[in-house]
Amino acid sequence: MRTLYHFHGGVHPPTHKSQSVQTPIAQAGLPTRLLVPLHQHVGNSAKPSVQVGERVLKGQIFGMPEGSVSSAVHAPTSGIISAIDMQVVAHPSGLPDLCVTLIPDGRDEWIKREPLDYRSVSPGDLRQLLRFAGVVGLGGAVFPSDLKLRGGKHKITTLVINGAECEPYITCDDMLMRERADEIVRGAEMMRYILAADEVLIGIEDNKPEAIAAMRAAVIANRLASMEIVPVPTIYPGGGAKQLIRVLTGIEVAAGVRSTDMGVQCFNVATAYSAYRAIAHGEPLISRIVTVTGNVQRPQNFEVLIGMPVHELVALAQPGSDTNGHIMGGPMMGVTLPSDRVTVTKATNCIIESSPALFPPPRQPLPCIRCTRCAEVCPAELQPQELYWFARARDFGKAQEYHLFDCIECGACSYVCPSSIPLVQYYRFAKSEIWANEREKEAANLARERHEYRELRIERDKQEKAEKLAQKEIAALAAKAAAPAAQPPAQTAPAQPAVGDPNAGDTAQQMINAAIARAKEQAAAVKAKNTEALTPQQQAEIAEIEARRAKLRAMSHPDAESPQE
Amino acid sequence: MLIALLVMSALALLLGAVLGFSAIKFRVEGNPLVDKIDAVLPQTQCGQCGYPGCKPYATAIAAGEADINCCPPGGEEGIRKLADLLGVEFKPFGADTAGPKPKSVAFIDESTCIGCTLCIQACPVDAIVGAAKQMHTIVAAECTGCELCVPPCPVDCISMAVIADNISTWKWQYPVFPLRAVPAASQTTANI
Ligand code: SF4
Ligand code: SF4
Ligand code: SF4
Ligand code: SF4
Numbered sequence: 001m002r003t004l005y006h007f008h009g010g011v012h013p014p015t016h017k018s019q020s021v022q023t024p025i026a027q028a029g030l031p032t033r034l035l036v037p038l039h040q041h042v043g044n045s046a047k048p049s050v051q052v053g054e055r056v057l058k059g060q061i062f063g064m065p066e067g068s069v070s071s072a073v074h075a076p077t078s079g080i081i082s083a084i085d086m087q088v089v090a091h092p093s094g095l096p097d098l099c100v101t102l103i104p105d106g107r108d109e110w111i112k113r114e115p116l117d118y119r120s121v122s123p124g125d126l127r128q129l130l131r132f133a134g135v136v137g138l139g140g141a142v143f144p145s146d147l148k149l150r151g152g153k154h155k156i157t158t159l160v161i162n163g164a165e166c167e168p169y170i171t172c173d174d175m176l177m178r179e180r181a182d183e184i185v186r187g188a189e190m191m192r193y194i195l196a197a198d199e200v201l202i203g204i205e206d207n208k209p210e211a212i213a214a215m216r217a218a219v220i221a222n223r224l225a226s227m228e229i230v231p232v233p234t235i236y237p238g239g240g241a242k243q244l245i246r247v248l249t250g251i252e253v254a255a256g257v258r259s260t261d262m263g264v265q266c267f268n269v270a271t272a273y274s275a276y277r278a279i280a281h282g283e284p285l286i287s288r289i290v291t292v293t294g295n296v297q298r299p300q301n302f303e304v305l306i307g308m309p310v311h312e313l314v315a316l317a318q319p320g321s322d323t324n325g326h327i328m329g330g331p332m333m334g335v336t337l338p339s340d341r342v343t344v345t346k347a348t349n350c351i352i353e354s355s356p357a358l359f360p361p362p363r364q365p366l367p368c369i370r371c372t373r374c375a376e377v378c379p380a381e382l383q384p385q386e387l388y389w390f391a392r393a394r395d396f397g398k399a400q401e402y403h404l405f406d407c408i409e410c411g412a413c414s415y416v417c418p419s420s421i422p423l424v425q426y427y428r429f430a431k432s433e434i435w436a437n438e439r440e441k442e443a444a445n446l447a448r449e450r451h452e453y454r455e456l457r458i459e460r461d462k463q464e465k466a467e468k469l470a471q472k473e474i475a476a477l478a479a480k481a482a483a484p485a486a487q488p489p490a491q492t493a494p495a496q497p498a499v500g501d502p503n504a505g506d507t508a509q510q511m512i513n514a515a516i517a518r519a520k521e522q523a524a525a526v527k528a529k530n531t532e533a534l535t536p537q538q539q540a541e542i543a544e545i546e547a548r549r550a551k552l553r554a555m556s557h558p559d560a561e562s563p564q565e
Numbered sequence: 566m567l568i569a570l571l572v573m574s575a576l577a578l579l580l581g582a583v584l585g586f587s588a589i590k591f592r593v594e595g596n597p598l599v600d601k602i603d604a605v606l607p608q609t610q611c612g613q614c615g616y617p618g619c620k621p622y623a624t625a626i627a628a629g630e631a632d633i634n635c636c637p638p639g640g641e642e643g644i645r646k647l648a649d650l651l652g653v654e655f656k657p658f659g660a661d662t663a664g665p666k667p668k669s670v671a672f673i674d675e676s677t678c679i680g681c682t683l684c685i686q687a688c689p690v691d692a693i694v695g696a697a698k699q700m701h702t703i704v705a706a707e708c709t710g711c712e713l714c715v716p717p718c719p720v721d722c723i724s725m726a727v728i729a730d731n732i733s734t735w736k737w738q739y740p741v742f743p744l745r746a747v748p749a750a751s752q753t754t755a756n757i
């Protein structure tokens with residue numbers, strides 16, 4: 001029996017899970033229209049690689065990964081692309097993002113799939129395949145899996161597979177483990193192979209005995225000696241990556257440290273499943289399991305194509321007539337969708353139909369009484385009451401000092417707060433303000449740099465012009481100086497032919513020409529001393545001096561020079 | 566007595582020499598306060614503060630010649646930062662200072678542009694590309710929205726477009742709650 005550890009805090013909200021596990025996973029089928037966002041993962045948006053009007057096959061790439069942190073997006077079925085434009089997506093902002101609209105042709109015709117045995121492929125190639133199969137973290141974080149499988153500087157000893165599913169209402173991982181345990185454990189084994197980890201620990205909360213049994217049977221059937229199914233106590237948020245790692249291994253992942261630096265990597269069970277399908281069946285990530293629950297007649301899990309409109313999906317579960325909202329994710333960490341016209345993405349694990357009876361409007365927040373109950377339950381061991389104070393006062397520097405960015409937004413603090421303060425909303429607000437400030441700072445730095453460079457350039461241009469002018473003057477002076485110098489021979493020359501040469505005129509002309517040539521030579525000699533023919537060293541020196549000069553000028557005579565001239 | 570005097574003056578000379586030496590040796594290039602103030606300013610380089618750019622304004626603040634509430638692009642947040650940095654009281658925008666505007670970028674109507682290059686010369690951050698008698702265009706990522714290119718254009722083809730929020734720049738709102746639950750019959754909600 002493995003010794004388990006505890007993480008700090010945690011709460012026990014009512015789970016509401018039993019409703020949606022009564023029936024097996026159902027196929028949601030083909031909707032009338034699929035709206036697939038190109039930015040469904042952390043990192044850069046995928047770049048559209050199809051055209052409007054084009055016919056695509058199921059599994060064909062829609063969007064190519066762009067940059068190192070990105071992932072591919074695929075056609076969930078065969079059909080015609082009717083638009084590539086900005087559409088409102090499943091995001092709390094209610095803002096539009098670039099989406100591909102696909103009208104299914106009903107034939108559901110696959111592209112050519114290439115099943116592979118992962119053992120015959122190198123880890124590097126597997127990572128590349130996963131990137132182009134669009135496999136991302138399906139626990140909700142949607143971070144590209146190929147990057148997480150890269151390991152890092154440290155050897156990964158333990159691979160943790162997260163089947164805890166601690167959030168109330170959500171049962172998609174539970175049902176997946178019950179029904180498709182075999183592929184999950186094979187996927188986990190494949191991930192172990194890629195990371196070259198020593199052991200795999202699959203943590204499942206002990207309120208899912210069926211899933212635990214199914215997974216244990218699959219591990220035995222696949223004869224995986226280095227893999228262990230570990231039932232963990234049911235406590236929210238036991239499914240947080242850091243929390244589960246703590247419970248299973250005792251390793252405390254400190255603030256600002258990545259778990260990989262401590263030799264542990266963590267994936268969700270659904271990610272392991274999708275990664276396995278991507279390699280062993282050549283099927284990219286085009287569908288996922290979504291729990292539809294809350295105020296519906298038939299709460300259930302569905303296998304849903306990415307891009308299916310939420311209203312068509314919830315219709316399958318027969319929502320109640322008093323439904324007043326749609327929550328994506330669970331009641332603790334989920335976000336309210338802007339409307340039910342948005343579509344399912346890779347991050348959509350659950351849709352909860354809310355009603356006034358299920359989710360009464362929040363009570364009026366009262367002042368914080370500093371009871372520190374929030375601090376008692378915070379799994380990240382923060383001081384939520386202090387964070388609240390700083391976020392409320394917009395004192396973001398202080399909030400960061402109190403480790404605002406270690407907050408996992410689990411909502412345990414708001415759940416217990418006797419004053420009903422929506423603490424997480426304040427933390428989200430503060431975090432996004434800090435990110436925005438960061439972006440502004442970057443833009444300001446860029447502008448400063450460009451402005452300073454421009455000032456420098458203007459100054460240098462002036463300098464160069466002045467130098468050219470000076471050089472012309474010098475040349476003119478030199479020509480003048482050269483002219484008298486050339487005169488005497490020209491004057492004496494005619495004297496000689498006058499003695500006896502009949503071709504006196506010609507010689508005089510020659511002498512004049514020679515004089516002009518000499519003058520030219522002299523002028524050229526003056527030019528050589530000028531700034532035109534400088535060694536790179538000298539030029540660098542001049543540039544340096546000019547930079548310093550420009551800086552000094554800007555400092556001492558602020559308004560001597562207008563930047564726009 | 567004499568020894569004490571001698572010792573003291575020797576000490577004074579020595580310390581003076583050390584101070585003089587370190588003044589030369591560890592001299593700080595430029596004025597650190599100006600740089601600190603400049604780091605807080607938004608670098609729009611628009612001149613709305615009455616100075617020809619952010620650095621000159623920073624210099625003027627450091628010299629005590631300018632007030633801290635003259636930079637509209639910085640907004641109240643900017644004034645607050647300056648007040649914090651300088652240890653002075655926050656001061657709202659004066660009546661004669663235009664308030665902050667939403668962030669925007671310049672946009673050149675390329676069919677109207679005659680390629681006069683006047684806007685290029687006006688842009689403080691070189692965010693406009695083009696050449697004589699060629700159509701010009703704005704590098705949006707580098708445009709600070711200072712509007713300095715708008716007046717010089719002889720054919721008025723430059724307009725300012727407000728930057729709309731997108732998913733990656735969207736911010737969570739500051740939580741706002743009804744002050745008091747108003748009876749449903751009155752059909753109104755009081756918001757802060
Ligand atoms: S639980 Fe609520 S009232 Fe108590 S200290 Fe935390 S924020 Fe304040
Ligand atoms: S939401 Fe953040 S502060 Fe609140 S309990 Fe969770 S981790 Fe702690
Ligand atoms: S008003 Fe602000 S942004 Fe504009 S130049 Fe002055 S300091 Fe810079
Ligand atoms: S393009 Fe126009 S508005 Fe933008 S930074 Fe340049 S001058 Fe200012």
